[in-house]
Structure formats: C-alpha cells, structure tokens
Amino acid sequence: MISKRDVASVPPESKRNEEPSELLRELVAHLRQNRTQLREEWVVRISETRLLTAMTKEEIFAEATSVYDSYVEALETEAFEALQAYARNLSERIIPRGVETHEVVGIVLLLRDVLARSLFAKYQNDFKKLNRILDAYEPAANRIANTVAVGFVQERERVIRQQQEAIRELSTPVLQVRERLLILPIIGVIDPQRARQLTEQLLRGIRTNRAKVVVIDITGVAAMDVTVANHLVQTVEASRLLGATVIVTGLSPEIAQTLVTIGVDLGKMNTVGDLQGGIEQAERLLGYKVATLAEQS
Amino acid sequence: MVGEIRVAINSDQDIVSARQKGRVVANELGFSSGDATLIATAISELARNIVSYARKGLITIKKVNGHNREGIAVIAADEGPGIPDIRQALRDGFSTSGSLGLGLPGVRRLMDEFEITSQLGKGTTVAVKKWRQ
C-alpha cells in the first residue's frame, strides 16, 4: 500500500536530478540484476499462455535469453538497430516453422508486463518514483514491442513476396526444347503484371539460352484484353530486338478478333495454328541455319 | 537517400547525367533493374524534350510515399515556349517509332502516373511517378 506519508517522503531535490535517462539506467541495472529470475518468469508465462507451441522448451529458453538481453540493451542505449536486426533474424528462423504474428507480439507484450510487474514490486513503496520510472519505461517498452512486431511482419511480407514470385515463375515456364529453341506455354488468366513478368522472363531466357526462335503458345489463354494483347505484341517486338524470331501458336478466333480490332497487324506476327505446327516451323527455321553454319566450320 | 536530386538540363550531356542519377535513385529505392531501366529511359526522354524545345530546364528526382507503397517521382520543368495542344502531344504515335514527336505517350507508358501542365510562353512541367512493385 502506498500511503500519503511515503509519497511525501521523497526528497524534492531527487526529482530534479532524476532525468529520464538516469531513471532508465536505474531500471536497466534492476533488470540486469534480476535477469535469471525475470527471464524464468517470462518463459513460464509464455508456456502458460500457449505461445510459441511450435518450438521446444530449450529453443524458447534460448530465444528468450537473447530477446531479454537485446531488450535490456535497447532500453539502455535507446538504439533499436540491434534489436531490429535480431527481430528480423528471429523472424527468419521461426516463420518457416509456422509461428504467427500474434505469438511474436504476444511474447514481447508478456515480457513488457513481466518487467513492469517487477518494477511495481520494487517501487511499490515509492509511488512517485514508480510513476517516473514507468514514464521512462513505457515509451521505450512500447517502441521495442513495435519494433519487434514490425520487424516480424516485414519479414513475413518478404517471405510471402518471395513465394508469390516463385509461384509466378512456375506458372509460366520458359522451356528449352532443343538448342536455340524456347517454348513459352501460357496458361490461364493474364493480367498486365503477369504479362510483363512473362515478357521479362522470356527476354532473359532468350539471352541465357541464346535462343533464335521462340514459340509462344497461347492455347490455354481464354481471353485477352487490349492491354494484354498489346503486351503480346510488345513481347514479339522485344524478342526480335534480341535477335529472336517469335512464332505464336494456339491463337483462338476470339483472340485473333481482339488483335484485329485493336489494329494489330497480324501479318507482322508469325502465327501458326497449333503448337506442333509451331515447333515444326521453328525447327525449319533453325535447321536451315544450323546446316549453313555447319558448312562453314 | 536524402531529400531530392536536381539536375540542371542545359545541354545534351546533361541528359546522360540525369538518367544516370535517376537509375542510381531507383536502385536505392529498391526498384528492380528492369524498372530502373524504364525510369532511366523516361528521364532521358523528358530531359531530351527540355533540350529540344526549351533549351534549358530542371529535372527533379525524389522518393514519394503513397498509400502503403513507395515510389519515385520525376519532375521535368522548363520555361520554354509551352505546348500549344497538349492533347495532340499525348496522342499515341505507337507505330511511328522514332518519330520526331515529344515522346510523351511513350513516357506515359513507361511510368505509372503522368501529369502535365503547360502554358504558352511560360513553360511546361511534366511530373511522372512509378511505384515499386
């Protein structure tokens, strides 16, 4: 209990001397001194709250130790870079194991509460000082919780982006069927973003495989709007700038109609009915060239 | 990156330096190298318009924050003769590659956002943006 007498007993000059940074130093010393006990308490709370269930006790203890130390350090130095880096590193390790955002936020908030309670216990007889200590502690603790949570979410977003990228690349494979011949079977819905990615992938593929002929098969594309049709035309043109000839196969009557409507000169585009016909024509183009080159060597 | 980068455009040499700086900024902002090339190309076109039509002007390159995303903004400003018919200048001469037009429709395609203001005898300002994917 805090009585009026206790509050009054705080000497007025101590108030002047106790800058927030000084209070933080006192606070840090307290947290260092009671490290073993507070950390233990925190770990117990984590398992009681059923957080980080994907991790073993030992792992939780090891991470808790690191988080605890980084936490205290961030309080002391008010520099959050090290903690941020640790949060990112931690996230990188635990995200693949299925740890969720609420768990990470949860454990940091638990630590904040465990430490706050120990401060209550320590300063319970000095209400004014407790208030000042909390004034110094709370903004720092909140900033730490924020830093860790943001770090985790950013890492998760990065992982998701990476996976999306991988899925997108898988969905439009650039296949090398024979030397200097690439096939790009396009299946499904093409939005402008995918169309662009597809083009970039194909252009890179032309360069790495030194392709001379590319067959783009759009049998699996049901609809094509003006934007995407333009992309297709641009892909053909860009491929030619790299010295590769494009043959488009599987053009449905509807898409052919679209191309004509937007004023695409189909005469400029090398189109063949189906994929097999396209490959045959590609091989004729290549075969001719391979033969003449062989003659010279 | 700190603040914004300004490149005074007074000669064709400055076109090269403007687009090189634009590429550096785009890289710093985390754009893919494909996007950085689009941005550098747009800057090259905008700077060239300044040299060709206004002789001198200023290219400003800076980071912009949108809703939940980051991007790059390029502003090309000159005090040249201005454009008499903006709508015509923006008309797409898609197939007339290498025509002597202003290249503005092309710049518009290279970037995500495009704004132009022009006043006869006062000058032209083109502001374009591209958002990071």
Next chain:
Amino acid sequence: MEVPILKQGAFLIATFQAALSDADLNQLRMGLVQQVVKFRSRAVIVDVTAMDVMDSFASRTLREIAHMIRLRGAETVIVGIQPEVAFAMVQLGLTLEGVATALDLEEGLAYLNEKFKVTN
C-alpha cells in the same frame, strides 16, 4: 567520347559506350557512313551491349545509320540490346523496324557470314 570503329574483313564493327551523348551519336553516324564508303564494306555491326538506356534519339539515330548505310549498298546489324533495354524500347514504341538485329557480336557475325557467304 569516341566510338571505336573496327574493320574486320568486309565488315565494320562499331562498339557503343554506355554514356553516349547526342553529339557522340551524330559524330558516329557520319563516321560510319564515311568508313563504309572508304573501305567498301558490305556490312556494319553496331554493338550496343554497353548501352543501359536506348531512348528515342538513340533509336532514331540507329535507324538513320542503317538507312544511310543501305543507301551505300551495305547492311547494318544491331547487336547486344539488353533484355531490359529491349523491354523499355518497345514500351516507347521503338522497334527498329526494318533493321536486322542479333543477340551479340558472335551472332551478328554468323548472320552476316551466312548472308554473304564470307569466310574470315
């Protein structure tokens, strides 16, 4: 900045640097045409591998070079356009229509050798 022009048999090879100004490009255009006349070259390869931006002016200059050289009875092949540059070019509507292109110098030479049946 000077663009080196190399004579290789019946062909001329011009290699572009990264940061060519308009003046450099104009100078190159004149230089190449003069050399084609001087050496009675059958073809010119313009290697743009180092160019990280190909804007409308550079593209137009390439087309003009190809056109002038054709008027001299020779052919032009543009080689080494980078994938990203090609993508930006088509966005701008710059497709170098009517000008031969090849992946790189090696491909360009192979194309011309086949066309003219020249052995070096």
